[in-house]
Amino acid sequence: MTFDHSPYEGNEYLAKSPHNLTIFELRQLDDPDFWAWAGAFRKDVVHAWDELGVPVTGGRSADEIVDQFRRLATLDVSGMSALDDLTGTTDCILNNSTVGSVCNQFFPTMLKTKDIDAVSLTGISIYSMFADDSRLGSFVEQVRNMLVNDPFSFFSHPITMPETVDLRSWLVNEASDQDTRIWFSTKKAPKNALHVADAEMDALLGEGLVLPEQIVGAGPWHVRRYNRLTRIMDIAKMFRHIAGGTPATNFRPSTAKHLYLRFTEHISQTEKVVVYDPSAGWGGRILGAMACGNEREIHYLGTDPNPDHWMPDLGITKYEYLANYFHGNVRTHHRNTCEIFRVGSEDIADDPKFQAYRGKVDFVFTSPPYFAAEGYSDDPRQSHMKFRTYEAWRDGFLKPTLETSAAWLKENRFVCINIADVRVGDRVLPLQNDASNILLRLGLAKHPTLKMVMSEARLGSKETDRGTPTMRNFCKVNGQRRKYEPILVFQKLIGHDKMWAGEDLSPEMLEEMAR
Incomplete structure (x- = not known):
């Protein structure tokens, strides 16, 4: 048997999978179809992980790995000491450099690490959310919540506009853009985000400028936009958050x-x-x-x-x-x-x-x-x-x-x-x-x-x-x-x-x- 021990790179298998649907397509699925998609996608993930040695999140290319290693070798690390304003002591290590983090790609089992409940000494991992059949319901619930609410802003962003913008004209113009979609969210947003109050939303619904499926939660809302061509594997890093615990991390x-x-x-x-x-x-x-x-x-x-x-x-x-x-x-x-x-x-x-x-x-x-x-x-x-x-x-x-x-x-x-x-x-x-x-x-x-x-x-x-x-x-x-x-x-x-x-x-x- 021939072994390939090279660090894993991008997850090409999942990228080419027929189950690598767009965010727009996934948001349109009804419950039975979403459950069917989840079951098929999870099987693809486990195959790529176990047979090909590539976790769901994928990684950087070989050239990028080498580039990071070379930059790490020449990186000046002498200036990381920082002052703690609370104590007046220079005892903090402040490091904003993630160069070298690609070493994670030499350890494909890293995301199989379980977040342990120290009372029962049992736990789950990101891997088990895909491989354990008993976790299918939890997987569906968590992924659907992320696709509906995007709590970590993986694929959408708030629209910021001057207060003088004409919302109706903007919505008409936005509807003509075939590559983007908008929705109305109640999650926290910047103060200058484009907000919509309850009464205004009722009017927009009545005029057909907003569809009910574009609205999440009870108002007031702000407007978020996403690219309808974005696929689930384009935001694979979101799967680091689906196990319900803290994913394994590496020392920088x-x-x-x-x-x-x-x-x-x-x-x-x-x-x-x-x-x-x-x-x-x-x-x-x-x-x-x-x-x-x-x-x-x-x-x-x-x-x-x-x-x-x-x-x-x-x-x-x-x-x-x-x-x-x-x-x-x-x-x-x-x-x-x-x-x-x-x-x-x-x-x-x-x-x-x-x-x-x-x-x-x-x-x-x-x-x-x-x-x-x-x-x-x-x-x-x-x-x-x-x-x-x-x-x-x-x-x-x-x-x-x-x-x-x-x-x-x-x-x-x-x-x-x-x-x-x-x-x-x-x-x-x-x-x-x-x-x-x-x-x-x-x-x-x-x-x-x-x-x-x-x-x-x-x-x-x-x-x-x-x-x-x-x-x-x-x-x-x-x-x-x-x-x-x-x-x-x-x-x-x-x-x-x-x-x-x-x-x-x-x-x-x-x-x-x-x-």
Whole structure:
């Protein structure tokens, strides 16, 4: 059997499918026909995903992948530090660059990741919305809502007009355009959008300038336009929102590059640095390491037990394939290297090859699973499958992972852990505090936590009586309140291995050390 391990690109199979209907056609289907379309389209999606290795969302072309890799290698990442206006501290990482995100295309199972309910430890993924027959009704409901309301503005946009516009004349002119269609929506719109009040709508209906099927919800409305030739696969990114949870995301390679260079800048440029990533994830951090080749020589160590990432015919993992693909297309001053261990980070300390790096690691940097927030696969070695309660996961996975990280780290070197608390029902699991306490008990010195600003432009509208967001972990950058994810920063000080006895610390001592 011949395997094609190239990163997936555009989903040509679905683009050419007879079920790749236009938005206009789908909006006209009655219930029986829409259900029939949904069943047939889902089968096409599963075939493309399972047999051709291309998720429903598709991806960029090979030329675009190479272009992004080359731009990442030359990207200046030194200017990402930003001021938090709320605290007056320059502890934010503000990165608006998504260059390198095409590394997702080397991992077609990424959107099979389940958004796990941490109480029942079950979940659904974007893939299961297509492959699981019991999800057909939910699929129909969600897709129909998106086509009727377009809540994320994937295919339509509000019409903005001067207040003096004659609505009737505009509607007559618009009706003559064969390529566009309009509808009347109640979703939030800009203040200068073309609005229609109830009384005016009644008159327009009476004159036949508006048809009942063009109206969604009760007024007042604003007018939205879309191209009638737009097909469902033209807006395939909308399917990232149909599972009802949060789709899997990758660590930005450009942010990873920033952190590698930032936390090794005190090390001589003539030294090859060894970095260790206990949870290699979806390749964002290994790509960031390879892209540092013009600035620094790096040897990347990664652990990941996920069997989906093994290529048996090549005898390498997808991480190594990604690194080789990068070097096959990008020339850098140093050809940075990698070594991947197909073992969980809680068990890696027993691996003979990995033991050779004890005390030789220059930087530990990872983003571990947030207990059971995401199910990367159903393999029994996955931490959320192996440890079924938070306490068992903390003691059986997180603690030994951080113990190994501390033991393998050189003195005067850093650990950065991207980890945040998660809510389970009425309980907030204290991942951030527990990880900090483990590292403090291991004798590492705590530095101020970094705030990795998330990509959303601004926070939601829910606020306390004092006008602050109800959401945890928010900052204010360039006048906008933004959500962030914490990156814990710890350092193994010089003399640590001689003086640290690993004594058990009281909660009071831990609290004092964490300040």
